[in-house]
Amino acid sequence: MEGLKACTTHSPPLHTSKLIRRTALNRVFALVYACAIIGLLYRHALKxxxxxxxxxxxxxxFVFIADVVFAFMWATTQSFRMKPILREEFPENLEREPPMGVVNTALSILAYDYPTEKISFYISEDGGSQLTLFAFMEAAKFATHWLPFCRKKNVVERSPDVFFASDHPFTLCSETEEIKVHI
Incomplete structure (x- = not known):
């Protein structure tokens, strides 16, 4: 363990939280209100x-039961009021997937030639950025041209990232109408 160093990465925060000033006032109010509820329930029990x-x-x-339900509902919400905090989120500090990765994933899944009645694909992107949504929409438009081209020319590797990469040149064989990727 002596040779290991502690990792001290200073990444930006995803959120901050601070205690709100009215915490003491909330606690005093809760104490007074709890005493009032106990007094009300005691009065109902005596009557x-x-x-x-x-x-x-x-x-x-029935009134006593309604007041007991009301007291229970009030008591279960007090945990949020005993220590209220104010949060500030920084969504710009989240790491987002590059849009080209999203497009290539979507096109690769769309390229599968499975019968639609047997299998369905659902792509979920949890980042929720406008850029990623735009990338999905453009991938769908591109797929209307790309996938028929791949089927017509017998392109085996249908990922545009691999197909158009500079280190993987391709040739079109006019006799067989096949595109061969040289790896």
Whole structure:
């Protein structure tokens, strides 16, 4: 373990958070409100013993149940108010996939020649940038020309990234109508 150094990369933050100043006021308010709810439920419990007719008892019981439900709902929301924070997100610091990688992935999947009734492909890109959406739309437009060309010319490697790469020259054989990629 002596030879290992600690990795100290200073990457930009994805978000920051800070405590809001009204935290103490929220806690005091919650204490006062909890005391008021306990007092209300205690008053309902005492009044339930004093009713002589069943109709007033039943009505009072329904009000008591409604107040218990209300108290439960209020108590479950207090965790958000005991330590309120303010967040600031920095989406520009997220690492996004290059649009050409997205386009090549989409075109490679579209190039599969499977029957559509047997298999479906769904491409999901979670970055959500406008540039990536534009890249998907352009890939779909390009695919309407590229894929019929590949099928007609018997192009085996249908990824445009490989096909148009400078280190992989290609030749068109006019007799067989095949494109051969020299690797």
């Amino acid at each position: 339930l013993n004093n009713y002589t007719t069943s109709a007033t008892f039943l009505l009072s019981l």
